[in-house]
Amino acid sequence: MKILKTSLLFLFASFAMHAQDLKKEEVPANLISSFEKEFTNVSDVEWEKDMDNYKVEFDLDRQEQEVWYAPNGKEVKREVEIMSSQLPNSILSTLKNKFASFEIEDIEMTTINNEVTYEVEVENSNKEMVLTLDKNGKVLSERLD
Numbered sequence: 001m002k003i004l005k006t007s008l009l010f011l012f013a014s015f016a017m018h019a020q021d022l023k024k025e026e027v028p029a030n031l032i033s034s035f036e037k038e039f040t041n042v043s044d045v046e047w048e049k050d051m052d053n054y055k056v057e058f059d060l061d062r063q064e065q066e067v068w069y070a071p072n073g074k075e076v077k078r079e080v081e082i083m084s085s086q087l088p089n090s091i092l093s094t095l096k097n098k099f100a101s102f103e104i105e106d107i108e109m110t111t112i113n114n115e116v117t118y119e120v121e122v123e124n125s126n127k128e129m130v131l132t133l134d135k136n137g138k139v140l141s142e143r144l145d
Helices: 002-018 029-038 089-098
Strands: 019-022 043-050 053-060 063-069 075-081 103-112 115-123 128-134 139-144
Touching: 029 053, 029 063, 089 115, 089 128
Parallel strands: none
Antiparallel strands: 019 043, 043 053, 053 063, 063 075, 075 103, 103 115, 115 128, 128 139
């Protein structure tokens, strides 16, 4: 029992160290400046320290977005929740041809170093999957959810 308690303590501590919520005053000024220069009229802004980077979650035009910044203020990664109507036709075609029995549940568009991928959560009566596709509709990965 003692080992179980110790294991759980380490597990929770590792989660706490992985991402830490921050108040705006705790975020470096250059990151606030980079963020506010690019994004206006946002709501529900929340900052976190995520390993070596800083992540900001916010809503813009009723879309949930997350942006990661390096300490120098450079954007490292961006995730935007989008609607299926915003998917490129190539991805819609792949979904229709290869995953016709599935319904789309959730979509995130991820940009890293100007490379865009789409993470599409799909499900049918038998299983739930997460698909990662490139802009041309090529399936990069499939995993059960």
